[in-house]
Amino acid sequence: MKDQLLKGDIRALSKAITLIESKNSEHKKQAQALLKDILPHSGKSKRIGISGVPGVGKSTFIEQLGLMLCEQNLKVAVLAVDPSSPISGGSIMGDKTRMESLSRHPNAFVRPSPTSGALGGVERKTRESMLLCEAAGFDIILVETVGVGQSEVAVSNMVDIFSVMLVPGAGDDLQGIKKGIIELADLLVINKADGDQKTLAEMAKSHYQSALSLLSHKDFWQAQVLTCSARDNIGLDVYWKSIEQWYQLAGKDKLESKRKNQAQSWLKELLSAMIEDELSSDPSLKSQWQSALSDVASSKQTPYQAANQLLKLLRGQK
Ligand SMILES: Nc1nc2c(ncn2[C@@H]2O[C@H](COP(=O)(O)OP(=O)(O)OP(=O)(O)O)[C@@H](O)[C@H]2O)c(=O)[nH]1
Ligand SMILES: [Mg+2]
Structure with a gap:
């Protein structure tokens, strides 16, 4: 499976992700062995997180953005972290994560969120799936997550750039988002800046810009606020320019050190979760x-x- 995967075979990639998601202990072993083998081939993609409350337009945005990048001959993988609790049943993001036109594009790979498990489990599977996609030669990994607390923190810890999508006029604009989430964001994207909402979107943009100016700068990057219409495909090119600018400013060193820190904190989190698991089982x-x-x-x-x-x-x- 490894050789096929490294050649970019989509079926091998799908199978490998299924192994990672499996609860079967033999599968688990195989999955970990495969990950060990492919690890040296991972790390080459741009890792982008996109979060926002249900209905803000994440899937529409990712589909348009993905198609735009695929047309530039880039290979795009889309993963999702859906923190739906098994208790409440069903997934929050539902079928809309399917992104049908993007899924059909030969340069794209769209994988819905693992269906079961606590957030920790879904998070691990997504991180590991990301490594597999990288080994399979994807240039860009887009991770969609719904804006309900924990999952945003989890996703922001596995990507290079974390974007938060908002819509204009959702009550008091600044209350529509928790301060903590603004602090996580490298890019705030106000979507649905079309039709009647265009002016509201511009107003929201200046609100957020002033809110952000009160926060301290992040290292080399000051969070940016953009408006777009995913539906009408407006502003997505500007969004992508910001992403490219981020990578340019970060350079190899800052990117590597960010990923190193993420891997180390993931190890620490995993270790304490595993100890607890051991004690309780x-x-x-x-x-x-x-x-x-x-x-x-x-x-x-x-x-x-x-x-x-x-x-x-x-x-x-x-
Ligand atoms: N007017 C307008 N509508 C949009 C835009 N983007 C998305 N929508 C609509 O908003 C609704 C929700 O879009 P989705 O892309 O499914 O939103 P989502 O954030 O992925 O939603 P969940 O996966 O449920 O969290 C759909 O009816 C879209 O057609 C936009 O730019 N402008
Ligand atoms: Mg969606």
Whole structure:
């Protein structure tokens, strides 16, 4: 599968992503072995995140942008992080993530969000799928996520550039978005700047520009505000110019150091999630994990004391 994948075979890529998403332990092993093999061939793409509340126009935007880039002979992969909870059922982004014209383009690969699992699991699968797409020779990876808190933070930690899409006139413009999300954004894109909404979009743009000017500069890049109409395909070229400008300003060194930091924080997050998983699922540790949880809840132990004890247990297990 590796050789086919490196040649850019889309079927091999699809199969490899299916392996990564599988719950079967044999598949999991195969997936990790494959990832290890292809890792040296990853890292060559531009990684772009696009988030925004449901209905803001993310899929329309990504489809138009994707088609524009495919026409320039670039290979574009689209991945999605849909944090729908298995409890509420169904996906938030639904069928609209299919992007039919883009999917049919020979230079494009569109993969919907993994359907199950907690955000952590979906996040891991998306990160790993991204590596596979890179090994398969995709120049650009677009990651769509719906604007509901956690998933935005997760996506901003796996991409080079994080864009947040907004629509004009959604109540008080500055309340339409949490400050935290503005801080994550490298690009704010006000979509649906067409028809009656055009003036509102320009007003929103200056609101956001002044809001952003109150925030401190990010290293080498000051977040930009753009308007566009994904429906009418207006402003997408300007958006892409900003992306290219970002890569130019970042240069090889800053890009590498950003990705290094992301990989290291991902390792740290994974490690603590795996430790928790081990404690809560291992039959011989489970009961101590449960008592630690109740002890800290009833103030019988401090979390520090409980963590120390659990760590001792884990060490003893070796
Ligand atoms: N007027 C106008 N409508 C748009 C524009 N972009 C998208 N829409 C419409 O807005 C609706 C939602 O578009 P989507 O692209 O599905 O939005 P989304 O953000 O992907 O939505 P979710 O995947 O559900 O989170 C659709 O009816 C689009 O036709 C635009 O630029 N202008
Ligand atoms: Mg969508």
